[in-house]
Every structure is written in structure tokens, then in C-alpha cells.
Amino acid sequence: MEALYITLALPVCGALLFALVRDARLASTLNLFISAASFVSTLWLAIQVLSHGSMHSTHFLVDPFNIYLLVLTTLVGMTTAIFSRPYMQHVCAEGRCSIHRMRLYHSMYQAFMFTMLLALSTNNLGVLWVSVEGATLATVLLVSLYRTPEAVEAAWKYFILCGVGIAQALFGTVLLYFAAQHVLSSPEEGLNWMILYQHASSLNPTVMGIAFVFLLVGYGTKVGLVPMHQWLPDAHSEGPTPMSAVLSGLLLNVALYAVVRIKILTDGALVQSPHPQMAGHLLMGFGLISFLVAGLFLHRQRDIKRMFSYSSIEHMGLATFAFGIGGPLATFGALLHMLVHSLTKSAIFVTVGHATHIAGTQRIEQIRGLIRTQPEVGWGLLLGVAAIAGFPPFGLFTSEFLLLTATMQSWPWLTVSLLLGLGIAFAGLFRHLHPMVYGKAPQGQQAVRVNMVPVALHLLLVLWLGLAIPDFLSNWLNLAATLISGKGLL
Amino acid sequence: MADLLNLKEWVAVLGQLLMFALAAPMLVAWVKRVKCVLQNRKGPSLLQPYRDLSKLLKKEVRVAHTASPLFRATPYLVFSAVLVAASTVPLLQVHLPTTALADVIVLVGFLALARFFLALAGMDVGTAFGGMGASREMLISALAEPAMLMAIFTLTMSAHSTNLSSVIQHVLDTGLLLRPSLLFALLALLLVAIAETGRIPVDNPATHLELTMVHEAMILEYSGRHLALMEWAAQIKLLLYGVLISNVFFPWGIAETATAPALAIGALAILAKLVTLGMVLAVSETLVAKMRLFRVPAFLNLAFLLGLLGMLSYVILETSL
Amino acid sequence: MNLAQLGLVEQSIFVFAALALLLSFLLLFQGRLTAMVHVFAWQGFLLALLTATVASVEHSHHLFLSAALTLMLKGLMIPWMLHRLIRKLHLERHQERLQHQALVMMAGAGLVIFSYWVVLPIARLELANTRNIVALSLAIVQLGMLLMVARRQVVAQVIGFMSMENGLFLAAVAATYGMPLVVELGIAFDVLVAAILFGVFFFHIRDSIESLDVDQLTQLSEEER
Helix, strand or coil: CHHHHHHHHHHHHHHHHHHHCCCHHHHHHHHHHHHHHHHHHHHHHHHHHHHHCCEECCCEEECHHHHHHHHHHHHHHHHHHHHHHHHHHHHHHHCCCCHHHHHHHHHHHHHHHHHHHHHHHECEHHHHHHHHHHHHHHHHHHHCCCCCHHHHHHHHHHHHHHHHHHHHHHHHHHHHHHHHHCCCCCHHHHHEHHHHHHCHHHCCHHHHHHHHHHHHHHHHHHHCCCCCCCHHHHHHHHCCHHHHHHHHHHHHHHHHHHHHHHHHHHHHHHCCCCCCCHHHHHHHHHHHHHHHHHHHHHCCCCEHHHHHHHHHHHHHHHHHHHHHHCHHHHHHHHHHHHHHHHHHHHHHHHHHHHHHHHHCCCEHHHCCCHHHHCHHHHHHHHHHHHHHCCCCCCHHHHHHHHHHHHHHHHCHHHHHHHHHHHHHHHHHHHHHHHHHHHCCCCCCCCCCCCCCHHHHHHHHHHHHHHHCCCHHHHHHHHHHHHHHHCCCCC | CCCCCCHHHHHHHHHHHHHHHHHHHHHHHHHHHHHHHHCCCCCCCCCHHHHHHHHHHHCCCCCCCCCCHHHHHHHHHHHHHHHHHHHCCCCCECCCHHHHHCCHHHHHHHHHHHHHHHHHHHHHCCCHHHHHHHHHHHHHHHHHHHHHHHHHHHHHHHHCCCCHHHHHHHHHHHCCCCCHHHHHHHHHHHHHHHHHCCCCCCCCCCCCCCCCCCHHHHCCCCCHHHHHHHHHHHHHHHHHHHHHHHHHHCCCCCECCCCHHHHHHHHHHHHHHHHHHHHHHHHHHHHCCCCCHHHHHHHHHHHHHHHHHHHHHHHHHHCCC | CCHHHCCHHHHHHHHHHHHHHHHHHHHHHCCEHHHHHHHHHHHHHHHHHHHHHHHHHHCCHHHHHHHHHHHHHHHHHHHHHHHHHHHHCCCCCCECCCCCHHHHHHHHHHHHHHHHHHHHHHHCCCCCHHHHHHHHHHHHHHHHHHHHHHCCEHHHHHHHHHHHHHHHHHHHHHHHCCCCHHHHHHHHHHHHHHHHHHHHHHHHHHHHHCCCEHHHCCCCCCCCC
8 A cells, every 4th residue: 555655645746846846857857757756656556466466445445447547647647758858848949838837837747647546546436526626627727838829718618618527427426425325334435435336236226327327427528428528629639749648548548447437336236227237328328429420520630639639539439338338358358448548549649749849730731741751750650540540460459359349249230330430430540641651741841859768668568468468467457347347258 | 165155254355345445555655654764854644645545536537538438447447456356365364255256366367457458548548658658567567477477376386276365374274384485486476566566676656757657657648536546556556465475475463263353463463564564665665776677577587587496496395205 | 205394494404405596597697797706605605504504403513514614615715716806807897698588597497397307216215304405406506507508708607617516515415414524625625726727717818819708719629720
């Protein structure tokens, strides 16, 4: 548990520290160190979990389901910090963002990391809500960091829509607590996930059903499920690129994690009711719609970051759909999908950040010939998109293959729409990608200082996961799938 | 339930009618008096409205040569319609043969009848003011009536009857209950009453300013005993709303049996309630400025909303499933 | 449950809840921003009063604490902050005429009925005396959303947002006699931070589009720009 406390304390210290550090260069270096330290401490935590199994106290809970997400969060946090250092210096040099705003940026970066880690590790569903709302509050000023009218508008939309959405989740949490109060002897424990999980079957199914709908709509807004996704492309495209990387790679995952935790309780409560699969069906519906709609929207995008944010919606929709199918295979696939998607997507956003610096714009039609101007960026984008589109050697192929198999097993007819959606998304990505990478570079396009280490690291990890899943990870995923679907795969 | 053929009961009805007719000018005078005190003025005597009425009754009637017979008939029609309406509102005792015959919807109907003829008469002579007043009156009443019905439905839903006697009896039987629905209905009915009786902030009975007047514009062409009847009817209407509100929402003290001591207590109780209500009205009229005519719909929308909320909160909060 | 079986103090809880709903409707129709802030403050007061009443009925000390917290935060602090912002932004005399007033009112009434319908299965469980209020609190949440949809002015939208929080708080008090203390404090902290951030945002929006009308926020869309 000490490792967890350190993991949580580090970003808090960082957030407070950066509020005081005036030197932006020093702050970005320190940011990197703190992120790296967080990563190391979660690794330590992971080793503990490996040796002792899951652990939980009154306030915190670390089990196979969230440990891999914790490690993933700090990993992406660290690599994004690596990327953010030269990137934000470039932004400041361009004059889009003043030096003193960098204080806000670094402080909020760590605050955001804290809310993510807290949301993942807390055992209390109320605290989960508070930290997910806290994540909005921490990032909203970062989305508007450049203070352009578009950025302010995006941030306002983000703030209002997520605020409204998350309010529904709080209502759901109240209902959940209401249901728990009539089952548990000590009302104070009514939001303790572990205790609720043990008593899930005696929770009132009617109340839980209604609560789940509110919670799904609430956290689903944060996942970016259609039709509550309106904020997502705006916030991703107008905020600084490191922010897009962590929003896409982490925030969406955490929100989906919250939905799944609630689904476990709801499934437990609804076993005896006339609609035991209600939660799963809702997830399938929302997931499938998000997957298909986002795939179609990919085609008409003109802003590169906007395009990739729709791709995030698409993949989150797919994972949600898979969690909805239930069953060990689909759940295993969905968990893996969350992992590989966030690795790949943050790598892509890092590459996109460099690409927009090379081209000096985010408009797709003006980003041309990356592979000629700066081969590493061009290759990074090409491989990243290949990975996200689900090309074979990469991890997303594995997870999507698992998901397709699971769909074929339980809902054969829906396989058609999944394949169709994957095809549409593939076409949408590649029709934009091809000219960006191979097109004719405009006159005078210069290479910029880049750091491709994060991209390489992420893509190697994704490749590795595509070729072989290490034993400990498959074991964790299997345990998590057992927790979620009731049956293990292996 | 009172026996419909019992002569004594009908005497009670007649007595109530008489009391309504005689006490009505007094309430208006009382409100005026309190207002004067609040505004540091020396008010007229409480008997002033009686003197005005008797003076008008003695005066000669002048009728415009364009006026139709309807114009002459209207004062009598309006007066009697209001008076009949008043007979269905329990004043001193809960049960009356008239309340058994006519429920609260009939009451609303009689008041609407009176207003209909009033508006017709306003337009009859063909002067600009009459038509203007009539159209304004119709605008107000078209918005006030749904609000009033909404409030009344809330009441009748909780009492399971549209009969005023039963409603009052129900409130008496359940004792003091803080019902949100009744609170909303009371507020809605207060707003409606202000609009329907032409008080500030909807209309100002004390002015003949052509831009603002509503009720006064319609009766501008009347004189002599016609005018007296019109004024008197308006005064009775004010009293009617006062009695309706105080007896339905605060029925305590009203006579449940027709014995002399009970009736005396009932008389004292209604007197006290009306005095209080009159004071509340005077204070609110002193504090609030008259609103512009196009703001009146918002005012009455609020009344409607209150009625609606009353009904909803009855269903949501007070029914047992 | 029958209202007559409860004492006067319990009955007053229902009256407070109903009045809080009425205030939500008044917020919807109030055109002047300063008056809106006043109505919002009254709603906060009413909620604090209601919470204190529930606390005294249930003998719950921790509810007294959340009543005090609500009074401070929603009754005094946030209204005060909003007032200051309105003065700073020179919006004291700003008045907005609500479009389609009758339609909005009907929509509001529809939302109340909808909330009742949603919560009906829970109310049928007869688990707590105050459960009926859950429908009202959901209605307050929905009315806050309606306010944000119907109004084009950012300050008005923020008041709608905050009144949604009021509804959620009412739900917690009515359904479960408050949330655990950690959560309650966390929510209060979030609300406070949100209020401060909104204040910052007003200036950002005004600086970037020189207006505080969200209809001007139309830069971002799927259309070609």
C-alpha cells in the first residue's frame, strides 16, 4: 500500500510545487522527473501485486483490473512529459502561450495525473465521482491554454457538457448509495466498492437499474459515447497536443473503467430480475452507435487532431461494446483493447504534435510530405495509424480479433456491422493519411527538433503485445475478466 | 348534506346573500383605509362607499343614444350573476343548499358570465375606451381562468370533490397539514384574485388614466344606478374572492352546524380573516407598482405555473402509492 | 405514506422541497441576472434549512455539518462571487427575454412529470419517508439543464449549472440523508473550484468573443470553416 500512497502523493506534491516554480524550463524538467518517479512507484506497486495478489483497504483498492491501468497511466504520463518538454518550449517560442501560463500548465498536468490515479485506485464510488469531476476541472483551463476564441469555446463546451453529464453520474451514485443503505448495516460503507461487490446480489434491482442508466450517461459523457461526445473532438483539437494525448490515452480509459466497475455491481444486482442483461445491452447499444458514427465522421475531418479524436471515440465505442457483450473472451479483448489503444493513441498524438509543428497548422490539407521532410515523424505517423487501424503485427489486431471472435460467438449478426465499421474507419484514416505522409512537401518545409523516444517506446510495446502477451499481464487480464464477467478465459 | 326543501336553510342562504351585498363595500373601504394609513394620509370614513352607492342610486341614468338594450340590461345581469355566485361560497357555515346545488365550476361559470356581459356592454356603445377595456379584460381573463381552474383542481383533487362545502369540510377534518399543494394553490389563487378583481399590480381601481385602466374603461359610459350596480358587483366580487380564499385555506372557526353560537363564532372568524386579508392586500398594493399591460401575461403565467406545481406536488408528494 | 401521519416538522421538509422546485422555475423565467443570483441564493438557503430540518428529525450530526456547508457555499459564497462577477462585467442591468416562454414552461412541467415517472419505481419501494422528494430533486436537476439550454447568456448558464448541483444535493439529503462525509467534502470542493473556474472563464470568453452570449460561440463545428 505504501507504493500506492507514494504514487498518489507524488503528483500532489508536483502540482503544488509547480504552482511556485517560475522557471518554465526547470518546471518541465521537474515534471518529467516527477512523472518518471510516479511510474517507478506504480511499477513497485505492480510488483507487490504480482507477489501478494490484490489488496484493499477502506479507502483504496488495487486489483488486477486497475493495476495495469495504473501502470499504463503513469507510463503515458511519463512519456507525454518527455514529449511535452520540447513541444511546449516550441509553443512558447512561437508566442502562442506565455511563460507564466506554463506554471498553470505544469501544475494542472500533475493535478490531472493525481485525479486519474485517485479515480483508478479509490475504493469509494463517491470519491471516484469527485476525482472524475476533478479531472475535468484540472484540464478545462489547459484546453483553453492558447486563449484563442476556438480554444475558449472548446473549453467552455467541455466544461458545460462534462459538468452536466457528470451531474447525472452523481445522481446515479446517490441512487446507488440509497440501494446500498438498505442492505448494509453500516451506512458509511454504502459507497465502498469492495463491500458493495460482496453484497451485490442483495441490492435492490429496480434502484440499481435506474442508477446504472444515470451512471452510464454520466461517465459515458466522459468516455465520449455518441451522442454525448460533442465536447471530445473540440477539446482534443483545440487544447495543447500533450493534453490531447493524455485525454485520449487516459481520461477516456478511466471513465470507461468507472462504467465497468458500476456494471459489475449492476450485473450482480440484476441476476434475479427479468432483465439480467440490461446493463450489458445498454453498453452494447451505446458502444456500437459510437463505433459506427465516429467511423463515419472520420471521413469528413479537416483537422488532424479532430480526426484522431474521432478515432478515439470509435475505439472507446468498440471497447464499450465488448464490455456489453460480456463473457470472458469479449471482456479479455476489451481490457486488452483499452491498453493497446491508449498506448497507440498517445503515440499518435505525440507524432501529430510534431507533424503540426513541421507544417505549422493542424489542417490536414496543408500537412504534406512528412516522410520527405522528416522521415522519423512520417514513419511514426504511418506506423501509428497502421497500428490504430488494426494491422496484424500490432496489439490492436489481437484485441480486435478477440472482440470479433467473441461477437461471432454470441451475436453473429453484429459481426457484419463491426467489420463494416472497421472498414469504414480504415478507409477514413488512410485517405487522409496517405497524402500527409507521402504527398509533395511544400517549399521550405523544415524539420523540427523532435523526440521520438515516446513514440518508439509505445509502438514497440504495442508490437510486443501483438506478438506475445507476457504471462503476468495475461494473468492480470484474465483475473480482471473473471471479476467482470464471472468466468475466466484461461 | 342540507335538506334542499328545508325553508330554514333557504333563509340562511338569503341571509348570506344579504351579508355579502352589505359587507362588500366595507371591505373595499377597509383596504382603502389601511392604504391611507400606510401612506400617511387621512383616509375616508369606512362608510364612504355606502354614501357613494346611495348617491349614485338616486341619480338619473343617462344612456348613450347608440346603446342597445343589452347595455341597459347588463348592470342587472352582472349584479345578479355575481350575487348568485356569491351564494355558492360558504360564508358563515359550511353547509348550504346552494353549495349542494352548485359546485366550484358553476361558481367560475357565473363569474365568467358576468365578465362576458361586462365586456359586451363595454363594446356596445362603440367608444374607443370601452372596446379597449373589453379587449384587455378578455386578455386577462383568458389567462387567469386556466390558472384559477388549475388551482381549483388541486384543491378538489385533495378533497376528492368539486363541492366547496366538501372541500372545506375535508380541510377541517384533516386538521393543520403543511401541504405543499395547498400552499401553491393558495398562492395561485391569490394572484388570480388580484387579476380578476382588478387590483394593483394588474389594474388600478383608483385611476381613470386611459393608458392603464381596464375595468374602469368598460364602465366608463355608465351612470346613475347602472354605475352603482356595476361598482357594487365589483365590490361583491372582491369580497367573494376574499371569503373563498380565507374559508377554503383557513376554514377554522366556520360554523359546522347552524346553531346561533356557532354562527356567531363563524361571523367573528370570517371578520377577523377578512380584516387580515384586507391588510395584506393593502400592504402589497402599497409595496408593488402597477405593471405594464404586456407584463400581465407573465404574471398570470406565474399563477398558472403555481397551480400546475400545486397539482404536480400533490401527485408526487402527497399521494400514497 | 400519508402526510397526516407525519409531524409538522416532517411536513415542513416537503414544503421546503416544493419551494425549492418553485425557485428552480423562477430561475428559468427570471430575466435579470442579479435577480437570478438572488433566487439562486434563496434556493441555497432553503436547501440548508431543509437539511437542518432533516438533521434534527434524524438526529444526524453530520447532516448539520452539511447544512452549514451548504449555507456557506451555496447560500452565501457562490452568490457573492457571482454578484461580484456581474458587477465587474458590468452586467447589473443586463436583461434577457426568454424566447418561447410558454413553451419553456410546458417543457419544465413535462420534465417534472418525466422525473416523477423515472423515480416512481423507487418511490414504490416505501424505503424512506422522504423518498418522494427524490422526484423533485431530479426535476430540479433537469430544470437546471433546461435553463442551460434555454438561456444564451453564460452567467445564466452557470447559475443553471449550480442549481443542478443543488438538485443533486437535495437528492442526496432526501434519499440517503446525505453522502459519507469524505464524498460530501469532495463534492463541495469540486463545486467551489468549478465556481472559481467559471469566474475565470467569463473573462476569457469576454476577451475572446467580446460578448457573453453563447450564440457567438460557433467557431467549432463539423461544417467547413
